Amino acid sequence: MKRQKRDRLQRAHSHGYQAGLHGKNKEECPYQNLDAKSQWLGGWREAMSDRSMGLFK
Numbered sequence: 001m002k003r004q005k006r007d008r009l010q011r012a013h014s015h016g017y018q019a020g021l022h023g024k025n026k027e028e029c030p031y032q033n034l035d036a037k038s039q040w041l042g043g044w045r046e047a048m049s050d051r052s053m054g055l056f057k
Contacts, residue, residue: 009039016040020047021056 012031016039019028026044031037050056 009035012036012039013043016043017047018043020044021051023051 016029019040020043024044026041029037029040029044031040047056
């Protein structure tokens, strides 16, 4: 059970990172669950940081 939960949160982080790379707004987070939403936003912030450093266009 714990592995499945961890995978779900990892997937939320990955989706947030992809959204950030594509320049989507953080308000477009599709998650309602607090844990998943925080993971998505963490991925989004990481991608925005990477974009601002010039790692992606």
